[in-house]
Amino acid sequence: MKQAKIQADDIKHAAQGKWSDLIFPSFGIEVQWKKKTPCPACGGRDRFWYDDKNGNGDYFCQQCGPGDGLSLIEKTCTRFTFPQVVSEVASILGLSDSSTITDEDRARWAKEREIRKKEQLERERKRQEQIARKAEGIFRNAYLGEESLYLKNKKVEKDPKIKITHDGNLLIPAVDLLDGKIWNLQTIEPDGTKYFIKGDTNETGEWETGGGRMGGLGFMIGEVQPDLYDDHNICVAEGYATGMSIHMATGYPVALSFVANNLPKVGNVLKQKYPNAQLVYCADDDSAKDDTGRKYAQMALDITGGIIVLPQFKQIQESIA
Structure with a gap:
């Protein structure tokens, strides 16, 4: 009796929950769930989004469009036709024994994946250097002013290493704490709006945001x-107003991480540079609903040691004395 032909819908049913860990790796395809990454098919820095929304290996690419797992394999492994993709995936799932994937195929795909990864890292490095040059230029050539409504409303002082522009914006360099190089720049507008370098056009004339x-x-x-x-305290906080308030209340130096998920990385850098310092993580409670500040402060504490305090400014001095 002739065996029934494997259908794409049969594959999708059998492949539920197996795309990222089993099927895609067999074709040299790497995906990360709900994180912007380079597209395995067309490349690009952060165009690709894999969410497996319907359980079919679903994805979206800003360049080559949306699709499911079968279409992604077809786009990436161009030597296969769609029926061949169906047959290969069926074999991986144990639905047939007709696979024609060879060790040479897998070796070639692995090599191609490494090439794509190196190209991506090089693009990212160039992008970061571009942002660094732009940040340094904006900071160095800023048209200065004297008053900041943001500082006035927050009742905090101006650190001598930041700048106030003629329109009242604050410019805060984001620097490598080991060597002092400016890699990015935070702008805080008078109403409290915060952003880093927004980007520029790339080699093909497309507008890109972020990337620094x-x-x-x-x-x-x-x-x-x-x-x-000598033992000494260094406080670590997220935003400028919180950090300066802590500095004004305690006199201790305060390292800003700018955002919560950067706390562990900044803490690690500080521990390298100041191995005898006690790091005091001042968890920001702005996102108390998700407890984000405390979560990342605890992650940092697990790496570097130290203590965690909440920024209740009247109590900070005695809490960390």
């Missing part, structure tokens, strides 16, 4: 004691 380096970057309010052999 942020991981591990910070800004130091105040000065750290130069004697590395």
